[in-house]
Amino acid sequence: MDDHIYKIIEIVGTSNTSSDDAVSNALAKASKSIKNLRWFEVTNTRGNIKDGKVDRWQVTIKLGFTMKE
Amino acid sequence: MDDHIYKIIEIVGTSNTSSDDAVSNALAKASKSIKNLRWFEVTNTRGNIKDGKVDRWQVTIKLGFTMKE
Amino acid sequence: MDDHIYKIIEIVGTSNTSSDDAVSNALAKASKSIKNLRWFEVTNTRGNIKDGKVDRWQVTIKLGFTMKE
Amino acid sequence: MDDHIYKIIEIVGTSNTSSDDAVSNALAKASKSIKNLRWFEVTNTRGNIKDGKVDRWQVTIKLGFTMKE
Amino acid sequence: MDDHIYKIIEIVGTSNTSSDDAVSNALAKASKSIKNLRWFEVTNTRGNIKDGKVDRWQVTIKLGFTMKE
Amino acid sequence: MDDHIYKIIEIVGTSNTSSDDAVSNALAKASKSIKNLRWFEVTNTRGNIKDGKVDRWQVTIKLGFTMKE
Amino acid sequence: MDDHIYKIIEIVGTSNTSSDDAVSNALAKASKSIKNLRWFEVTNTRGNIKDGKVDRWQVTIKLGFTMKE
Amino acid sequence: MDDHIYKIIEIVGTSNTSSDDAVSNALAKASKSIKNLRWFEVTNTRGNIKDGKVDRWQVTIKLGFTMKE
Amino acid sequence: MDDHIYKIIEIVGTSNTSSDDAVSNALAKASKSIKNLRWFEVTNTRGNIKDGKVDRWQVTIKLGFTMKE
Amino acid sequence: MDDHIYKIIEIVGTSNTSSDDAVSNALAKASKSIKNLRWFEVTNTRGNIKDGKVDRWQVTIKLGFTMKE
Amino acid sequence: MDDHIYKIIEIVGTSNTSSDDAVSNALAKASKSIKNLRWFEVTNTRGNIKDGKVDRWQVTIKLGFTMKE
Amino acid sequence: MDDHIYKIIEIVGTSNTSSDDAVSNALAKASKSIKNLRWFEVTNTRGNIKDGKVDRWQVTIKLGFTMKE
Numbered sequence: 001m002d003d004h005i006y007k008i009i010e011i012v013g014t015s016n017t018s019s020d021d022a023v024s025n026a027l028a029k030a031s032k033s034i035k036n037l038r039w040f041e042v043t044n045t046r047g048n049i050k051d052g053k054v055d056r057w058q059v060t061i062k063l064g065f066t067m068k069e
Numbered sequence: 070m071d072d073h074i075y076k077i078i079e080i081v082g083t084s085n086t087s088s089d090d091a092v093s094n095a096l097a098k099a100s101k102s103i104k105n106l107r108w109f110e111v112t113n114t115r116g117n118i119k120d121g122k123v124d125r126w127q128v129t130i131k132l133g134f135t136m137k138e
Numbered sequence: 139m140d141d142h143i144y145k146i147i148e149i150v151g152t153s154n155t156s157s158d159d160a161v162s163n164a165l166a167k168a169s170k171s172i173k174n175l176r177w178f179e180v181t182n183t184r185g186n187i188k189d190g191k192v193d194r195w196q197v198t199i200k201l202g203f204t205m206k207e
Numbered sequence: 208m209d210d211h212i213y214k215i216i217e218i219v220g221t222s223n224t225s226s227d228d229a230v231s232n233a234l235a236k237a238s239k240s241i242k243n244l245r246w247f248e249v250t251n252t253r254g255n256i257k258d259g260k261v262d263r264w265q266v267t268i269k270l271g272f273t274m275k276e
Numbered sequence: 277m278d279d280h281i282y283k284i285i286e287i288v289g290t291s292n293t294s295s296d297d298a299v300s301n302a303l304a305k306a307s308k309s310i311k312n313l314r315w316f317e318v319t320n321t322r323g324n325i326k327d328g329k330v331d332r333w334q335v336t337i338k339l340g341f342t343m344k345e
Numbered sequence: 346m347d348d349h350i351y352k353i354i355e356i357v358g359t360s361n362t363s364s365d366d367a368v369s370n371a372l373a374k375a376s377k378s379i380k381n382l383r384w385f386e387v388t389n390t391r392g393n394i395k396d397g398k399v400d401r402w403q404v405t406i407k408l409g410f411t412m413k414e
Numbered sequence: 415m416d417d418h419i420y421k422i423i424e425i426v427g428t429s430n431t432s433s434d435d436a437v438s439n440a441l442a443k444a445s446k447s448i449k450n451l452r453w454f455e456v457t458n459t460r461g462n463i464k465d466g467k468v469d470r471w472q473v474t475i476k477l478g479f480t481m482k483e
Numbered sequence: 484m485d486d487h488i489y490k491i492i493e494i495v496g497t498s499n500t501s502s503d504d505a506v507s508n509a510l511a512k513a514s515k516s517i518k519n520l521r522w523f524e525v526t527n528t529r530g531n532i533k534d535g536k537v538d539r540w541q542v543t544i545k546l547g548f549t550m551k552e
Numbered sequence: 553m554d555d556h557i558y559k560i561i562e563i564v565g566t567s568n569t570s571s572d573d574a575v576s577n578a579l580a581k582a583s584k585s586i587k588n589l590r591w592f593e594v595t596n597t598r599g600n601i602k603d604g605k606v607d608r609w610q611v612t613i614k615l616g617f618t619m620k621e
Numbered sequence: 622m623d624d625h626i627y628k629i630i631e632i633v634g635t636s637n638t639s640s641d642d643a644v645s646n647a648l649a650k651a652s653k654s655i656k657n658l659r660w661f662e663v664t665n666t667r668g669n670i671k672d673g674k675v676d677r678w679q680v681t682i683k684l685g686f687t688m689k690e
Numbered sequence: 691m692d693d694h695i696y697k698i699i700e701i702v703g704t705s706n707t708s709s710d711d712a713v714s715n716a717l718a719k720a721s722k723s724i725k726n727l728r729w730f731e732v733t734n735t736r737g738n739i740k741d742g743k744v745d746r747w748q749v750t751i752k753l754g755f756t757m758k759e
Numbered sequence: 760m761d762d763h764i765y766k767i768i769e770i771v772g773t774s775n776t777s778s779d780d781a782v783s784n785a786l787a788k789a790s791k792s793i794k795n796l797r798w799f800e801v802t803n804t805r806g807n808i809k810d811g812k813v814d815r816w817q818v819t820i821k822l823g824f825t826m827k828e
Contacts, residue, residue, distance in 0.1 A: 004608070005581040006564040012765040012823065018158050020087050023116075024123060029764040029826060031121025040123075041115040046179040047161075049201075052169025054162060054178075060767070063118075064564065067581060074236040075219040077267070081282040081340065089156050092185075093192060098281040098343060100190025109192075110184040129284070132187075133219065136236060142746070143719040144702040150351040150409065167350040167412060194349070202702065205719060212305040213288040215336070225365050227432050230461075231468060238466025247468075248460040253386040254368075256408075259376025261369060261385075270463075271288065274305060294503050296570050299599075300606060307604025316606075317598040322524040323506075325546075328514025330507060330523075339601075357696040357754065363434050374695040374757060391455040392437075394477075397445025399438060399454075401694070418677070419650040420633040426489040426547065443488040443550060474491070478633065481650060495627040495685065501572050512626040512688060529593040530575075532615075535583025537576060537592075543629070557788040558771040560819070616771065619788060639710050641777050644806075645813060652811025661813075662805040667731040668713075670753075673721025675714060675730075684808075708779050736800040737782075739822075742790025744783060744799075 005067045006038065012060045019045055022059035036066040074136045075107065081129045088114055091128035105135040143205045144176065150198045157183055160197035174204040212274045213245065219267045226252055229266035243273040281343045282314065288336045295321055298335035312342040350412045351383065357405045364390055367404035381411040419481045420452065426474045433459055436473035450480040488550045489521065495543045502528055505542035519549040557619045558590065564612045571597055574611035588618040626688045627659065633681045640666055643680035657687040695757045696728065702750045709735055712749035726756040764826045765797065771819045778804055781818035795825040 013026025023040065031037055044060035082095025092109065100106055113129035151164025161178065169175055182198035220233025230247065238244055251267035289302025299316065307313055320336035358371025368385065376382055389405035427440025437454065445451055458474035496509025506523065514520055527543035565578025575592065583589055596612035634647025644661065652658055665681035703716025713730065721727055734750035772785025782799065790796055803819035 004566040005578055008562040008564065008612070010767040010821075011826070012767065014763040020089075020123075020126075020158075026764055027118060027121055027123065031118075037118040037121065039115060039117055041113070044179070046177060048177055049165060049169075049175040052165055052175065054158075054165065056763070057158075062562075067563070073221040073263070074233055077217040077219065079284040079338075080343070081284065083280040089192075089195075095281055096187060096190055096192065100187075106187040106190060108184060108186055110182070125280070131217075136218070142704040143716055146700040146702065146750070148353040148407075149412070150353065152349040164350055198353070200700075205701070211290040211332070212302055215286040215288065227365075227434075227468075227471075234463060234466055234468065238463075244463040244466065246460060246462055248458070251386070253384060255384055256372060256376075256382040259372055259382065261365075261372065264365075269286075274287070296503075296572075296606075296609075303601060303604055303606065307601075313601040313604065315598060315600055317596070320524070322522060324522055325510060325514075325520040328510055328520065330503075330510065333503075355698040355752075356757070357698065359694040371695055389455070391453060393453055394441060394445075394451040397441055397451065399434075399441065402434075405698070418635040419647055422631040422633065422681070424491040424545075425550070426491065428487040440488055470487070476631075481632070493629040493683075494688070495629065497625040503572075509626055527593070529591060531591055532579060532583075532589040535579055535589060537572075537579065539625070540572075556773040556815070557785055560769040560771065614769075619770070641710075641779075641813075641816075648808060648811055648813065652808075658808040658811065660805060660807055662803070665731070667729060669729055670717060670721075670727040673717055673727065675710075675717065678710075710779075734800070736798060738798055739786060739790075739796040742786055742796065744779075744786065747779075 006064045007067050008062050008064050009034075010043070010060060010062050012058055014059075015057045016055070017057075019057045019059055022057040023061060026059070026061055026063075030063055034063075034065050035068075037063060038066060039064045075133045076136050077131050077133050078103075079112070079129060079131050081127055083128075084126045085124070086126075088126045088128055091126040092130060095128065095130055095132075099132055103132075103134050104137075106132060107135060108133045144202045145205050146200050146202050147172075148181070148198060148200050150196055152197075153195045154193070155195075157195045157197055160195040161199060164197070164199055164201075168201055172201075172203050173206075175201060176204060177202045213271045214274050215269050215271050216241075217250070217267060217269050219265055221266075222264045223262070224264075226264045226266055229264040230268060233266070233268055233270075237270055241270075241272050242275075244270060245273060246271045282340045283343050284338050284340050285310075286319070286336060286338050288334055290335075291333045292331070293333075295333045295335055298333040299337060302335070302337055303339075306339055310339075310341050311344075313339060314342060315340045351409045352412050353407050353409050354379075355388070355405060355407050357403055359404075360402045361400070362402075364402045364404055367402040368406060371404070371406055371408075375408055379408075379410050380413075382408060383411060384409045420478045421481050422476050422478050423448075424457070424474060424476050426472055428473075429471045430469070431471075433471045433473055436471040437475055440473070440475055440477075444477055448477075448479050449482075451477060452480060453478045489547045490550050491545050491547050492517075493526070493543060493545050495541055497542075498540045499538070500540075502540045502542055505540040506544060509542070509544055509546075513546055517546075517548050518551075520546060521549060522547045558616045559619050560614050560616050561586075562595070562612060562614050564610055566611075567609045568607070569609075571609045571611055574609040575613060578611070578613055578615075582615055586615075586617050587620075589615060590618060591616045627685045628688050629683050629685050630655075631664070631681060631683050633679055635680075636678045637676070638678075640678045640680055643678040644682060647680070647682055647684075651684055655684075655686050656689075658684060659687060660685045696754045697757050698752050698754050699724075700733070700750060700752050702748055704749075705747045706745070707747075709747045709749055712747040713751060716749070716751055717753075720753055724753075724755050725758075727753060728756060729754045765823045766826050767821050767823050768793075769802070769819060769821050771817055773818075774816045775814070776816075778816045778818055781816040782820060785818070785820055785822075789822055793822075793824050794827075796822060797825060798823045 015021035084090035151160040153159035222228035291297035360366035427436040429435035498504035567573035636642035705711035774780035
């Protein structure tokens with residue numbers, strides 16, 4: 001039954017486009033080194049400002065994945 | 070004055086497209102059975118992952134509406 | 139070293155379009171009177187409902203900027 | 208032993224008079240359709256402002272009641 | 277895609293035996309009137325005391341289920 | 346549409362009479378310098394004690410108002 | 415300088431009259447055995463319901479007082 | 484009416500057996516010196532680890548009891 | 553003195569049996585790859601439901617261990 | 622096994638010197654009447670201001686100690 | 691009695707030296723433009739890292755001061 | 760643009776000297792194995808007590824660093 005153990009890590013994705021895109025970028029990056037990504041949860045949404053506009057969205061997510069045997 | 074009493078319920082909307090769309094789907098569904106929807110508040114944003122991408126956004130919202138006479 | 143002191147204010151941006159756009163509208167408005175906006179953090183996302191649809195996104199953000207000499 | 212199961216709902220009572228009265232109004236309204244109300248807990252106190260005065264207190268409460276057989 | 281909308285309710289299960297059993301009792305009761313229960317989350321664990329012992333465990337849970345068509 | 350931007354400030358009202366009166370005093374004071382006050386939210390209720398009685402209620406509120414053009 | 419050390423305790427005051435009165439009752443009771451009560455902070459407001467009305471307000475407060483030499 | 488004033492204290496019970504048993508041990512200990520224990524609420528569950536197993540459950544609870552006349 | 557630096561990770565243990573057993577399963581799994589596990593703290597307790605019963609307890613814990621030299 | 626029951630109290634230490642020193646002052650005071658102090662946790666850091674400077678640091682801590690037999 | 695109304699603002703002080711010094715720098719800066727500063731509360735402590743060392747402490751505080759007549 | 764993805768880990772630094780020093784020790788340790796440390800945030804400050812004095816400060820921090828290509 002021990003394949004049902006998950007690990008949770010926290011990463012920050014960024015994007016010049018949108019908050020949703022920052023999440024997608026984080027997933028794309030994490031999936032290069034971690035197999036079995038299962039779910040994410042947004043824990044913080046912030047960003048840098050330049051010339052009165054959003055310069056870079058910074059979205060912190062928790063990422064859950066199945067622990068390797 | 071008792072028409073100014075509101076009830077708050079909690080629902081989870083989902084979408085393959087975006088986090089905002091998950092909210093819209095939740096409202097569309099709830100409005101079929103509840104009249105007088107007034108406001109919502111996002112309390113959680115998460116999702117499933119498939120092939121290193123967001124498979125389904127899952128956004129939890131609280132929904133406020135006027136209680137029926 | 140005292141130029142490294144920041145002030146944080148809280149404002150609510152709104153939009154008929156999207157939650158991200160509500161943030162942009164808040165920044166556009168604040169940048170008219172405040173120079174040196176540096177970062178923002180989303181602290182609440184809610185909205186009004188009309189005819190079972192989002193009528194107006196209301197996103198509360200904290201805004202950090204360098205305090206004037 | 209299963210009569211000892213309670214349900215909790217969340218409602219917003221309002222009043223032009225006082226914050227306590229907003230709670231009472233919420234209870235009066237809820238008791239019309241729900242029997243066996245047992246306890247409440249205040250989770251938010253806010254209100255509208257008009258001419259520099261409280262126009263309407265809005266108090267959110269959680270309401271616990273015995274689930275019907 | 278609109279079958280993927282969930283509703284969340286909050287109930288309190290009780291038990292003279294254990295905290296886990298209080299959760300089971302809550303689920304047993306709720307499943308009599310609600311189909312499609314999907315998940316629960318414990319939000320509070322408390323109880324009454326009698327003669328220096330736990331008299332009744334009271335566990336509050338949030339319950340998620342698929343909204344009916 | 347940019348008149349729909351609100352600013353939120355935090356103030357502490359006090360009163361020798363009641364917690365509700367402390368809120369009213371805060372609003373009365375704030376309305377002298379700020380136009381367009383729209384809503385408030387209580388974030389903390391405390392007070393000083395003298396001779397075993399409440400000497401002064403101190404209620405912290407967040408105040409929302411429309412940002413000036 | 416060590417007279418400036420305070421102890422904080424938590425008590426629940428009750429009242430059939432009002433939430434503010436529940437605080438006053440708690441202070442009256444605590445002041446019988448504790449000298450030098452200095453401040454209080456409300457941490458929870460709840461109550462029992464009877465016949466669709468507040469039966470007893472139950473207000474939890476933290477109480478700070480100077481530690482005895 | 485002043486017998487309806489409660490005091491709340493915080494204690495940590497431990498057990499080698501289970502999390503529920505840690506609560507029972509805390510109650511057993513507290514009931515030796517405090518009469519009129521009424522309710523408890525779990526605020527934290529943790530433990531020490533030895534050889535990859537739970538060595539000792541440590542459960543923090545708040546304990547409410549009637550204040551003595 | 554630098555052996556007194558600890559790392560904290562977050563994992564989710566599951567069990568068909570009990571919430572405590574889900575913690576034990578998480579520790580058993582983690583101890584295969586991490587030496588020097590020292591303590592855990594439960595941060596979330598949830599589960600899946602099947603046929604009106606708990607199908608699988610899912611308990612999230614933070615795990616502290618001594619950082620390797 | 623019942624010597625492994627701890628009590629937690631909350632006190633506020635103060636200092637004109639530093640936030641760490643406020644903790645030390647609180648411990649020094651508490652250790653005069655309580656044996657077996659085991660750990661502390663900082664829950665709030667604040668202070669009074671005089672002439673644009675920190676006049677007195679006020680640090681609230683929770684203090685854990687072994688309950689007496 | 692209306693001189694007993696306070697305003698609370700949020701600022702971030704920084705320092706290369708210590709977390710306490712970051713608070714002092716924030717107070718020194720704020721006191722140049724605000725009279726009647728009364729108290730502060732630390733709400734966040736963070737910093738930048740350079741070469742494996744703290745480069746700049748960044749401490750966010752809430753600042754309370756008497757509102758001007 | 761994907762070099763702008765950060766990972767966040769949580770570690771506990773300790774020190775016999777001060778709370779700030781506990782942070783520095785944590786950074787010194789982490790920087791041995793992790794390049795590109797960018798920022799930290801204090802999430803908990805506690806410690807052990809011996810003879811009525813702080814024996815060892817234990818400060819939990821979140822550490823952000825650029826994810827390796």
